[in-house]
Amino acid sequence: MKTEYECREEGSYDLIVAGGGMAGVCCAIAAARQGLNTLLLEKEGCLGGTACTAGVMQLLGGRWYDPENDRMVRVIGGLFDEITDELIAMGAAVEPDTVDIHHYNPYGWYPRMAAGISCEVDTLKWHLERKCVDAGVHLRFFTTIVGAETKEARVTRLITHDKGGFSSFRAKCFADCTGDGDLAEMTGCPMEKGREEDGAMCPATTIFYVDQVDTARYVAYQNEHESPKLVEIIHELKEAGRWPWDFEIFIAIETPTPGTFMVNTIRQIDVDGTDAASLTRAAMEGRGLAHELLKVMKEYFPGFEKAHLSRIFDHVGIRETRRIAAREPITLENALAGKHYDDCVASTTYNFDLPDPKRPSYDPMMGDAKKPNAVREHVRIEIPYGALLPRNMENLIVAGRCLGAEREVMGACRVMGPCAGMGQAAGLAAGLAVKTGSFAYVSVRQLRELLQESGCIGAVSDEDIIG
Numbered sequence: 508m509k510t511e512y513e514c515r516e517e518g519s520y521d522l523i524v525a526g527g528g529m530a531g532v533c534c535a536i537a538a539a540r541q542g543l544n545t546l547l548l549e550k551e552g553c554l555g556g557t558a559c560t561a562g563v564m565q566l567l568g569g570r571w572y573d574p575e576n577d578r579m580v581r582v583i584g585g586l587f588d589e590i591t592d593e594l595i596a597m598g599a600a601v602e603p604d605t606v607d608i609h610h611y612n613p614y615g616w617y618p619r620m621a622a623g624i625s626c627e628v629d630t631l632k633w634h635l636e637r638k639c640v641d642a643g644v645h646l647r648f649f650t651t652i653v654g655a656e657t658k659e660a661r662v663t664r665l666i667t668h669d670k671g672g673f674s675s676f677r678a679k680c681f682a683d684c685t686g687d688g689d690l691a692e693m694t695g696c697p698m699e700k701g702r703e704e705d706g707a708m709c710p711a712t713t714i715f716y717v718d719q720v721d722t723a724r725y726v727a728y729q730n731e732h733e734s735p736k737l738v739e740i741i742h743e744l745k746e747a748g749r750w751p752w753d754f755e756i757f758i759a760i761e762t763p764t765p766g767t768f769m770v771n772t773i774r775q776i777d778v779d780g781t782d783a784a785s786l787t788r789a790a791m792e793g794r795g796l797a798h799e800l801l802k803v804m805k806e807y808f809p810g811f812e813k814a815h816l817s818r819i820f821d822h823v824g825i826r827e828t829r830r831i832a833a834r835e836p837i838t839l840e841n842a843l844a845g846k847h848y849d850d851c852v853a854s855t856t857y858n859f860d861l862p863d864p865k866r867p868s869y870d871p872m873m874g875d876a877k878k879p880n881a882v883r884e885h886v887r888i889e890i891p892y893g894a895l896l897p898r899n900m901e902n903l904i905v906a907g908r909c910l911g912a913e914r915e916v917m918g919a920c921r922v923m924g925p926c927a928g929m930g931q932a933a934g935l936a937a938g939l940a941v942k943t944g945s946f947a948y949v950s951v952r953q954l955r956e957l958l959q960e961s962g963c964i965g966a967v968s969d970e971d972i973i974g
């Protein structure tokens with residue numbers, strides 16, 4: 508048996524981005540556009556991360572519904588707007604401004620949900636790839652980061668594994684955009700994972716798509732009964748013993764293909780997205796649940812009588828795993844108080860959204876199905892630069908779901924608009940950090956100027972957003 512493995516030296520870069528989800532793609536493009544020799548390493552065969560591998564096709568958090576003025580506001584700007592506007596122009600995404608938000612609609616029932624941009628995930632994958640190539644990003648798919656070497660508070664190289672064996676990549680700076688904070692964890696950065704009291708994490712979801720849905724009938728039922736998540740039907744089914752699951756709301760959102768819906772309803776508890784054995788169980792369970800749920804949908808849900816299974820995503824959608832111990836973590840108290848940070852580099856206006864780990868249809872920070880808009884005095888939560896900086900490493904930054912924030916705050920930051928915003932900020936910061944090899948010495952004033960020039964901050968004033 509072979510016990511020693513060779514490690515190929517694969518070259519050296521200005522920046523290596525770990526993971527090609529929304530955060531990683533925006534980070535890599537922003538860095539490469541500044542002339543950085545940028546490599547993006549991705550374990551799957553495509554970009555887009557959770558959107559593309561788990562099927563989450565509604566890009567939330569980039570637009571915000573302003574209830575006072577009854578209008579959609581662009582709140583992230585920059586690459587998020589660029590990517591989504593291009594998808595909309597290609598006919599591969601739905602412009603929220605065209606959705607009738609005064610009635611229940613198939614793109615997310617409520618105005619604030621209809622602010623999400625429904626898109627075709629296969630086109631998104633392709634488009635992100637082309638944009639990376641155009642920007643000069645080097646892409647390496649099917650490559651999993653399995654280790655990191657560090658010296659004196661610096662990451663010196665990454666160890667990866669692929670079908671050809673082990674490789675080593677060097678860089679001046681690194682960005683962890685793995686969603687799970689894999690790279691930060693490998694460098695020994697202290698991490699938080701799940702609830703403080705028991706480590707339990709938010710439920711996971713196997714997403715599936717169905718086609719041949721009668722959208723008009725589904726929407727008409729919702730309007731007539733004011734039942735956006737079909738809660739009454741589900742309660743009746745439960746009483747009759749025909750709904751055996753803990754989750755009690757039906758969430759289905761139409762994709763840009765009329766009559767094809769993403770079903771984001773299944774909730775799987777006790778899943779650890781950083782444990783392959785747990786993910787294996789969840790993947791198998793999720794496939795079974797999708798088939799069982801579809802049977803019930805066809806029998807009892809208006810509009811779904813002829814629904815046909817078009818695809819179950821292999822990857823179980825993971826809402827929560829690790830968060831880094833950051834230099835300046837965002838506390839819930841600060842988020843609720845609408846704290847302004849001098850080093851604010853991104854923000855979120857998305858609601859707190861982190862369902863209870865054990866009670867899948869209950870969200871401790873939200874309203875209920877009848878009153879979905881949790882009242883938040885300060886709508887915008889600012890994300891300071893320090894929330895992206897792990898405490899232990901000088902040349903490492905994180906962006907995306909694994910940011911340094913209390914878990915409730917992560918629930919508001921984890922959607923794709925803010926992840927794109929954090930990613931772009933990290934990529935621009937890399938352009939400044941590469942000179943000194945340290946993210947800590949970046950001039951935040953300069954970084955904010957770059958973010959302003961890129962349309963990421965300042966596009967919407969605080970006065971435009973309540974709080």
Ligand SMILES: Cc1cc2nc3c(=O)[nH]c(=O)nc-3n(C[C@H](O)[C@H](O)[C@H](O)COP(=O)(O)OP(=O)(O)OC[C@H]3O[C@@H](n4cnc5c(N)ncnc54)[C@H](O)[C@@H]3O)c2cc1C
Nearest residue numbers: 526528529530550556557567652686824825907908922923
């Ligand atoms: C069920 C569900 C529903 C959701 N609904 C919505 C919604 O409607 N709208 C919305 O905007 N958001 C939604 N979200 C949240 C959102 O999809 C994610 O939080 C967001 O996509 C995270 O982006 P990210 O770039 O941080 O990470 P990810 O999208 O997870 O990307 C991380 C990337 O890193 C790669 N990677 C990980 N580890 C390694 C490694 N060791 N080596 C190499 N590559 C690695 C992964 O393969 C992946 O491509 C939902 C999430 C779930 C789970």
